[in-house]
Amino acid sequence: QSKNLGRNRWVFYSPEMSEQLVQRREMERALSQAVTRDELRLFYQPRYSLHSGKMDGAEALLRWQPSPPALVMPDSFIPLAEETGLIIPISDWVLQRACRDALSWPDRFYVSVNISPVEFCRGDLAGRIATILQVTGLPAERLELEITENVTLERPEKALLIMQRLKVLGVRLTVDDFGSGYASLGYLKAFPFDGLKMDRSYMKDFPHSQQAHSIVNGIIGLGKAFSLVITAEGIENAEQFAELRAIACDEGQGYYLGRPMPAVDFMRLLETAEQNEAINETGQPG
Numbered sequence: 001q002s003k004n005l006g007r008n009r010w011v012f013y014s015p016e017m018s019e020q021l022v023q024r025r026e027m028e029r030a031l032s033q034a035v036t037r038d039e040l041r042l043f044y045q046p047r048y049s050l051h052s053g054k055m056d057g058a059e060a061l062l063r064w065q066p067s068p069p070a071l072v073m074p075d076s077f078i079p080l081a082e083e084t085g086l087i088i089p090i091s092d093w094v095l096q097r098a099c100r101d102a103l104s105w106p107d108r109f110y111v112s113v114n115i116s117p118v119e120f121c122r123g124d125l126a127g128r129i130a131t132i133l134q135v136t137g138l139p140a141e142r143l144e145l146e147i148t149e150n151v152t153l154e155r156p157e158k159a160l161l162i163m164q165r166l167k168v169l170g171v172r173l174t175v176d177d178f179g180s181g182y183a184s185l186g187y188l189k190a191f192p193f194d195g196l197k198m199d200r201s202y203m204k205d206f207p208h209s210q211q212a213h214s215i216v217n218g219i220i221g222l223g224k225a226f227s228l229v230i231t232a233e234g235i236e237n238a239e240q241f242a243e244l245r246a247i248a249c250d251e252g253q254g255y256y257l258g259r260p261m262p263a264v265d266f267m268r269l270l271e272t273a274e275q276n277e278a279i280n281e282t283g284q285p286g
């Protein structure tokens, strides 16, 4: 119907509006070529076990580099990728790249990948993951998928089925940004999650504000009651790190522990960490 109105319908829009639409089209076109033009980059942010205090994995975070050296951040193009369906080929690239990169890390390290709610219920996610694990050879238990809570809200029955298939493969499933959405506590029980990542907004006044402290402590207690591995994201200072360890949060991630970095830098960080560990074990001076 609106097509029949042809070009004339643009008169109903303000000049800024049509400019935005043109920009959107242009971005969509550019994004559709991002994979074939090799413009996607994966950054890795280290994750630490708060029990041992040692690094034990990394979260893969996507960037787009259409014209180096500038990087486009995921919040600026993931929504467009979701609306246009480009998220599927992009996510396939992310999963393959992440699994391949993780193979050159120590065996005990795992890699976590963000899965968009849009791709979760569209297509055959479990089938795609199975293929990627097979092609890359990464053991399933070294792959963790981060899923935001709205996935389970929109189509709960379908989400449960997909999650069960993913569990059969052996991958870990984690709720991302826990506490930022509208999900109720019941879904932690209803869905086969292995872990929970507290939204980084909970770190805002933590640990100094008594209220913030109680809430974080409460989420940790809640997660433990459901036998979930609890991760704190957005750890930005030493006090937060120390207090989270004191209240037995399992895992931590944040600028204080390490910023997202290119794969080569993450490899270099790993090598230094391994060397330091070896030195500590043999008691030789660093």
Ligand code: C2E
Pocket (backbone or CB within 6 Å): 045, 060, 061, 062, 073, 074, 075, 078, 091, 094, 114, 115, 116, 146, 176, 177, 200, 233, 234, 235, 236, 253, 254, 255, 256, 260
């Ligand atoms: P997320 O999964 O919750 O990722 C954490 C975000 O917080 C990252 O932003 C990370 O750089 C940032 N962050 C980490 N530590 C700190 C800290 O201490 N302080 C602060 N202020 N921020 C911190 P980034 O890389 O811009 O990613 C934003 C979001 O984009 C991610 O949120 C995730 O939802 C999405 N995303 C990233 N990569 C992918 C991907 O490959 N696929 C999909 N579907 N989504 C992705």
Ligand code: MG
Pocket (backbone or CB within 6 Å): 059, 114, 146, 176
């Ligand atoms: Mg995440």
Ligand code: MG
Pocket (backbone or CB within 6 Å): 176, 177, 197, 199, 200, 233
């Ligand atoms: Mg998060």
Ligand code: MG
Pocket (backbone or CB within 6 Å): 176, 177
């Ligand atoms: Mg997020």
